[in-house]
Amino acid sequence: MATTGTTRQNGLAKALPLLTPAYAWLTLAIFLPLSAMVYFSLLTSMSPSEQSSSLTLANYAAFFSDPLYATLLMRSLQLGLLVTLICVLVGFPAAYVLAKIFKGRVREAIFLLVILPFWSNSLVRVFSWSMVLREGGILDTALNAVLPFEVTFDLMYSYPAVVIGLVHSYLPYMVLTCYLSLQAIDDALIEAARSLGASRFTTLRRVVAPLALPGVLAGSALIFIPVVGSFMEPRILGGRGGTLYGTVIEDQFTAVYNWPLGAALSFILLAVVLVILLVAAPVLRKAA
Amino acid sequence: MIRAPAFLSGLGRAYIGLVLLFLYLPLVIMAAMSFNASPFYQLPFEGTTEWYAALTQNDGLIAATLNSLKIAVMTTILATILGTAASLALFRYEFRGKRVLQALLFPPIAIPWLISGTAMLIFFFGTGIGRGLHAILLGHVALALPYVIIVVSARLQTFSKDLEDAAASLGASSWQTTRKVTLPCIAPGIVAGGLFAFAVSFDQFVVSYFLATPGQTTLPVEIYAAIRKGFTPEINAVSTIIIVFSMSLMLVVSRFFRFGGDQ
Numbered sequence: 155m156a157t158t159g160t161t162r163q164n165g166l167a168k169a170l171p172l173l174t175p176a177y178a179w180l181t182l183a184i185f186l187p188l189s190a191m192v193y194f195s196l197l198t199s200m201s202p203s204e205q206s207s208s209l210t211l212a213n214y215a216a217f218f219s220d221p222l223y224a225t226l227l228m229r230s231l232q233l234g235l236l237v238t239l240i241c242v243l244v245g246f247p248a249a250y251v252l253a254k255i256f257k258g259r260v261r262e263a264i265f266l267l268v269i270l271p272f273w274s275n276s277l278v279r280v281f282s283w284s285m286v287l288r289e290g291g292i293l294d295t296a297l298n299a300v301l302p303f304e305v306t307f308d309l310m311y312s313y314p315a316v317v318i319g320l321v322h323s324y325l326p327y328m329v330l331t332c333y334l335s336l337q338a339i340d341d342a343l344i345e346a347a348r349s350l351g352a353s354r355f356t357t358l359r360r361v362v363a364p365l366a367l368p369g370v371l372a373g374s375a376l377i378f379i380p381v382v383g384s385f386m387e388p389r390i391l392g393g394r395g396g397t398l399y400g401t402v403i404e405d406q407f408t409a410v411y412n413w414p415l416g417a418a419l420s421f422i423l424l425a426v427v428l429v430i431l432l433v434a435a436p437v438l439r440k441a442a
Numbered sequence: 443m444i445r446a447p448a449f450l451s452g453l454g455r456a457y458i459g460l461v462l463l464f465l466y467l468p469l470v471i472m473a474a475m476s477f478n479a480s481p482f483y484q485l486p487f488e489g490t491t492e493w494y495a496a497l498t499q500n501d502g503l504i505a506a507t508l509n510s511l512k513i514a515v516m517t518t519i520l521a522t523i524l525g526t527a528a529s530l531a532l533f534r535y536e537f538r539g540k541r542v543l544q545a546l547l548f549p550p551i552a553i554p555w556l557i558s559g560t561a562m563l564i565f566f567f568g569t570g571i572g573r574g575l576h577a578i579l580l581g582h583v584a585l586a587l588p589y590v591i592i593v594v595s596a597r598l599q600t601f602s603k604d605l606e607d608a609a610a611s612l613g614a615s616s617w618q619t620t621r622k623v624t625l626p627c628i629a630p631g632i633v634a635g636g637l638f639a640f641a642v643s644f645d646q647f648v649v650s651y652f653l654a655t656p657g658q659t660t661l662p663v664e665i666y667a668a669i670r671k672g673f674t675p676e677i678n679a680v681s682t683i684i685i686v687f688s689m690s691l692m693l694v695v696s697r698f699f700r701f702g703g704d705q
Contacts, residue, residue, distance in 0.1 A: 165535035172531035176524040176587055177543065183584030184550045184558065187565035191557075194564050248461045251454035264458060266696055271465045273688045275645055277665050278681040282468035284669075285475055292471050322468065325461075375552070383554025386647060390669055400556055407560050407652060417564060420557045431552065 195417035213418035223402070223419065227426065230399035234382040237320045238374045244321070245328030246370060250362075252329070253336035254344075265333065272326035280387050283319045284310060287391070311393030319391045320381055328373040335369030336362070371434065379427055399423060469685055476678035493679040503680055506664040509575060510644055513660060517582040517643035522636040524583070525590025526628075530620065532591070533598040534606075547588040555648035558585070563652040574658040581649045586639035593638055597631025637695060644688070 198210045217223045248268070256264055271279065286292045288310035298304060309315045339362060347357040385404040388396035403423070406416030479488035497503065532540065550558065558581070566577045601624065609619040625632070647662035654663045665681070668674050 166537035169531040169535040169537055172527040173543065176528035176591070177546070179524060180546065180550065180584055180587060183562060183580050187558070187561035190565040190568060191561040244461065248458060251458050255451050255454045266693070267462055268465065270689050270692055271469060273641055273692045274469065274685040275662060275665070275681065277647055277662050277669070278472065278684060279468060281665070281669050281677065281681070282472035285471055286468050322465065325465065379552060379554055383556035385556060386666065403556060403560065407563060413564060416560060420560050424553060424557050427554065
């Protein structure tokens with residue numbers, strides 16, 4: 155298409171009235187706040203108007219001088235990886251069965267059943283696990299009713315409880331994105347591979363997996379990013395052991411009221427997430 | 443066609459069953475416990491509706507629920523209108539910087555909500571916009587907008603520009619073309635985008651949490667506060683109502699739009 159400079163300018167003139175409201179809103183509520191946060195992270199004290207406040211790198215230095223922050227950041231990244239990995243291992247086979255074994259209305263119904271919990275409140279879902287996992291809770295009671303010997307366990311306020319709650323919250327994302335890319339794979343490709351003598355496993359590894367990779371990666375990004383910044387799930391299910399990078403940031407804003415430190419910690423998290431996304435981007439583009 | 447052997451297909455069905463059990467177990471238990479007399483979720487089960495009765499007396503929770511609904515509806519309306527307008531502009535016109543604008547839709551989605559929320563808190567506090575329901579609405583619309591634009595743009599990809607050109611050549615004005623040709627064709631995309639906006643807003647906890655004030659709060663924020671203060675069975679009752687409400691809404695919508703079916 156031959157687009158000259160004048161029609162391009164003309165296009166912008168016509169597009170602006172339609173675009174301005176949306177992008178002005180995004181600027182006011184996302185981009186300006188993020189810029190403000192960078193500035194705030196460099197302040198010595200809460201209020202920018204205070205005389206005593208000046209610019210400093212101390213808040214960033216705090217991250218590097220106290221090993222606790224780096225340790226917690228590593229813990230949060232590990233948690234993000236673990237939850238994402240479990241979601242891939244559980245969600246991909248589910249999406250595969252859904253896309254390739256079920257057909258027609260049954261498939262539609264089951265697909266809906268899988269994504270329905272996703273539309274219920276995430277806090278509610280996390281809170282409901284606390285009733286299942288605690289000592290004398292539902293799982294405990296149910297197991298003792300079936301097993302011939304007495305077991306007592308209390309998973310509540312533990313790392314596994316946090317992992318279970320997060321996997322439950324984010325699993326539908328993975329099933330959804332994997333399903334979308336698996337559904338797009340022509341069955342004829344799988345049949346061709348099989349009729350050329352490839353085993354089921356080889357077909358899966360050499361044909362299905364590469365074609366489904368964009369879905370897996372998209373789902374992984376959708377899960378990893380919020381999990382690394384999670385603080386609500388660790389608070390409710392993790393108790394004392396649930397201290398993570400996200401809960402420390404929450405504390406700076408709601409309990410300690412050290413907003414500049416909170417801003418610096420947030421910004422470090424943002425930088426780490428962006429670096430991970432940038433590293434993953436070429437892989438994603440190659441796969442897509 | 444090479445069909446999977448029966449045992450593999452059976453295994454697949456059993457596996458989906460297990461996944462569904464995992465997804466629904468806590469929700470079913472929550473619903474059951476909302477009818478259990480013991481406030482500490484002790485078994486044996488004793489049926490009661492007292493927590494639902496207590497809920498009707500809990501003014502704080504009711505006010506927060508109404509706030510959540512109000513904000514979700516307003517977010518849906520605002521984000522759908524702004525998002526559809528922006529999608530149309532990005533679809534119709536060529537101009538310098540278009541790719542940059544499209545790329546700018548991803549930060550609001552790709553940044554952890556914890557960071558968006560704290561950034562909004564700092565900025566709204568510093569500029570005098572302040573906290574409260576208006577700030578929450580401001581934040582929710584921004585979070586929902588990219589989803590609306592992406593969903594509506596996807597629908598526009600299947601729409602042919604020729605139809606707009608045909609309408610224009612028959613003498614329709616630009617606004618008439620939009621109203622009578624383009625919008626009806628992409629209506630399913632607009633409705634889907636609006637639904638996304640409603641879901642994003644109604645379920646949004648993190649950003650609301652940082653922007654809420656004691657008098658002006660939303661349901662998820664109230665639930666979080668109640669959970670941290672101690673277990674309250676009224677939360678089970680209100681949660682059960684939300685689950686039934688949001689799932690029914692989705693079921694009704696899915697009657698009109700086929701999800702996951704063969705295209």
